[in-house]
Amino acid sequence: MTIRPHSAMILAAGLATRMRPLTNNTAKPLLRLGGRTLLDHALDHLADVGVAKVVVNAFWRADKVVAHLAQRRPPPQTVAIRETALLDTGGGVRHALAQIGPEPFFVINGDAFWLNGPTPALRRLATALKDDVDVVLLVHRTFQVHAETGPGDFAVSQLGVPRRRRVREVVPYIFAGASLMRPGLLDSMPHGPFSLNRTWDRAIETGRIRAVVHDGIWFHLSTPADLAEAEQVLEARITGDVRWPWR
DSSP, X not given: OOOOOOEEEEEEOOOOGGGTTTTSSSOGGGSEETTEEHHHHHHHHHHHTTOOEEEEEEOTTHHHHHHHHHTSOOSSEEEEEEOSSOOHHHHHHHHHHHHHOSSOEEEEETTOEEEOOSSOHHHHHHHHOOXXXXXXXXXXXXXXXXXXXXXXXXXEOTTSOEEEOOTTOOOSXXXXXXXXXXXXXXXXXXXXXXXXXXXXXXXXXXXXXXXXXXXXXXXXXXSHHHHHHHHHHHHHHHHOOOOOTTO
């Protein structure tokens, strides 16, 4: 039976130094792509799959993040958490658990941007969260990314089981900024800053992790050049002026 998560967290607290100067005076999730902020695109994806409540953490230019959420109409309902110190991805999620609740929940990077394939990516994550799985990661094929991805993040078996890249190995998948996890995966994790990678490594050790390969379009948005190219790709898709490799 496929679960239907009703809560989520969007990670919006990062400093986004590689996106400077665009983020000198604003948070990265408030940058616009295709006429809307990255934060709104993520919230729209969550609303489309029935998520009712989303916790958003904020640190860099937190006032602007909070103000933006205040003027947005639900669904979903949003709750802003201001971090007084950076907690990294895992620390930020653990800090918000009381607001998120005890059921499985989505975690979305505040700069993640994707276009769905035939089935919404978040619904595909929910389908993959079986009883013997604690976390499902959305991954994307590196050869389809028009940006620098390095040697990749994961290899994925035919059964959808990911493993980390080995030393000096090049692997074909990169984490796409969205996951679905059970809150129990954070048990015994420290209070304070830590990366969600630690929880994924725990799930890898126990075999309770899966990966879903995205079947739509995904953009790696790290630098101003990445954002500009993504805007050009979206415009090309609308006008039909350029036939990009993934169309």
